[in-house]
Amino acid sequence: MTTNYIELANEIHLDVRSKKLRLMVLHALEGGGRGHLGPAASLIEILRVLYDSILVHDPSDPFLQKRDRFILSKGHGCLGLYAVLADHGYFPVSYLEEFCEFDSKLGGHPERATLPGIEFSTGALGHGLSVGIGMAIASRLRKEKWRTFVLVGDGELNEGSIWEGAMHASQHQLGSLTVIVDFNRMQASGDINSVITLAPIASKWDAFGFEVTEINGHDVVQLEQVLGLSTDTYGKPRVVLAYTVKGKGFTSAENTTTWHHKAKITRDEILNLRRELMT
Amino acid sequence: MRQKALSTVYKLAKSNPKVLFIGSDLGAGTLSSMREDIPDQFFMEGVSEQHIVGFAAGLAQEGFIPYVNTIGTFLTRRSFEQVSIDIGLHRLPVRLLASGGGMVYAPLGPTHTAIEDLSLMLSIPNMKVFAPADAFEMENLLTHLVNDEDPHYVRFGKGGETIVTENYPTFDLKPKFFGDKSSEVVIFTTGVLLQHCLEAQKLLSSNEISATVVHFPYLNELSVEQIDSNLTSAHLLICVEEHVPRGGLYTQILHEFVSARMPTKNLYQISLPNAFSHNYGSQADHLDLNGLNSVKMALKIETLLVNHS
Numbered sequence: 001m002t003t004n005y006i007e008l009a010n011e012i013h014l015d016v017r018s019k020k021l022r023l024m025v026l027h028a029l030e031g032g033g034r035g036h037l038g039p040a041a042s043l044i045e046i047l048r049v050l051y052d053s054i055l056v057h058d059p060s061d062p063f064l065q066k067r068d069r070f071i072l073s074k075g076h077g078c079l080g081l082y083a084v085l086a087d088h089g090y091f092p093v094s095y096l097e098e099f100c101e102f103d104s105k106l107g108g109h110p111e112r113a114t115l116p117g118i119e120f121s122t123g124a125l126g127h128g129l130s131v132g133i134g135m136a137i138a139s140r141l142r143k144e145k146w147r148t149f150v151l152v153g154d155g156e157l158n159e160g161s162i163w164e165g166a167m168h169a170s171q172h173q174l175g176s177l178t179v180i181v182d183f184n185r186m187q188a189s190g191d192i193n194s195v196i197t198l199a200p201i202a203s204k205w206d207a208f209g210f211e212v213t214e215i216n217g218h219d220v221v222q223l224e225q226v227l228g229l230s231t232d233t234y235g236k237p238r239v240v241l242a243y244t245v246k247g248k249g250f251t252s253a254e255n256t257t258t259w260h261h262k263a264k265i266t267r268d269e270i271l272n273l274r275r276e277l278m279t
Numbered sequence: 280m281r282q283k284a285l286s287t288v289y290k291l292a293k294s295n296p297k298v299l300f301i302g303s304d305l306g307a308g309t310l311s312s313m314r315e316d317i318p319d320q321f322f323m324e325g326v327s328e329q330h331i332v333g334f335a336a337g338l339a340q341e342g343f344i345p346y347v348n349t350i351g352t353f354l355t356r357r358s359f360e361q362v363s364i365d366i367g368l369h370r371l372p373v374r375l376l377a378s379g380g381g382m383v384y385a386p387l388g389p390t391h392t393a394i395e396d397l398s399l400m401l402s403i404p405n406m407k408v409f410a411p412a413d414a415f416e417m418e419n420l421l422t423h424l425v426n427d428e429d430p431h432y433v434r435f436g437k438g439g440e441t442i443v444t445e446n447y448p449t450f451d452l453k454p455k456f457f458g459d460k461s462s463e464v465v466i467f468t469t470g471v472l473l474q475h476c477l478e479a480q481k482l483l484s485s486n487e488i489s490a491t492v493v494h495f496p497y498l499n500e501l502s503v504e505q506i507d508s509n510l511t512s513a514h515l516l517i518c519v520e521e522h523v524p525r526g527g528l529y530t531q532i533l534h535e536f537v538s539a540r541m542p543t544k545n546l547y548q549i550s551l552p553n554a555f556s557h558n559y560g561s562q563a564d565h566l567d568l569n570g571l572n573s574v575k576m577a578l579k580i581e582t583l584l585v586n587h588s
Contacts, residue, residue: 120337124364131333138337160329
């Protein structure tokens, strides 16, 4: 399965919008002098499609009751989320420059209490799915129509709590729940297969009672098609295995752990990353 | 006490659709009436404590008031990060109803005895920690605080405890006083040990030693300003708790007394040891072993008084 998707993810050429969002990520990275670039660059297209075309949401009313809930369970991908939220007008783009400053609203992991548009504070892995299941049940109890989307990392699937949540989502037949796996094949210490393999990942989710779809996580059209499919309140929860490239768009950051998280980032490194993105 | 707590949750849920019950593979008959009557408000999930705490947080974030019940050690030790982050950080009104506080599950061994639960829960910002003394106080607590916006941890006793709090028909966060305020001895306690302390008070009284018992059902802030100079001028202050020596009531008392510049020179403690027990038996066996039943408590107090005189 995955070889084909991985090749495709590598081959995708980023359009102007995807590059713009990555430039915004670099802007924050430069401001903070640190950050998780690799895990953010892999999920830009997923977030872009969610916020551009899929989610019911209103930047002028972040807690609109009928909004779809989105939880970035892999909170370390927050630079991507900050870029997309800023681009949609949830907060001024100038906030990006203050990333990780003492009194910034943008921390190294996203916080509901400080930033409009953050549904739930995350950072410790393996929390978002269970919280999202609670929200999905709340939607059902209130007889409302909003849906719940939870984005997890592939490394995050090492957490046992994810699989506890998966069993319960299936037991409750949470058709309104979508789990998206940012499958960039790298975790902090290396290739996931050298740490703890997840294979056969599609079969695993299938065995846990999910409707499984595998896609190229950088293909905007494919993301729109799959994430845009209608869902029912009751039914199999679905998981979208979105194969991506860690550090996508920045040659020196692609498929490496070097840029998983980096501190003391220099101006030259930022310039180099920008050059790589724009060529 | 557990039975009363669960029936109170059912009663609250009947009149408030926001109130939910979440269990984790509890006994088959648990709240079967509620399950049949209002099934949408009843959840019996799997053996997945990390999940049920996060699940409850998600529901609370959407406006519900989930009451989560399972064995206390699983809620505190197993789910600590979920309790701290999902509930504490987000300041969500999730109620953790902890079965088997202290040595209730002594026969089941150290994996099941909640000897450091108060310490763990008190360390989490926003978490309110309660140890009611009997079923009457339990019902009052749950009923009066149903709309409180903070997360709660509520420690259960074994059940069948004598009702001793009927003079406090409403629940507030203040300490509860039992006895004359100008006594020679002041006994500080929390939870079901109140019954044992009141028995000790009687034993001491028969030996012409006056003792006041102060029960703290709410452990975060002890309102020590209410403990007037008569109390603090007693010959002996003693803290009695079914908990490891540090991090529980004694630590809270020390913290507040020292902050208020109140004297601690005559303050002593009787508690569980700082150890996992490898004995089984009953809760009563462990209270006896550690000097926490009324007879041992009274003897200790008499000895301390002699040494002080």
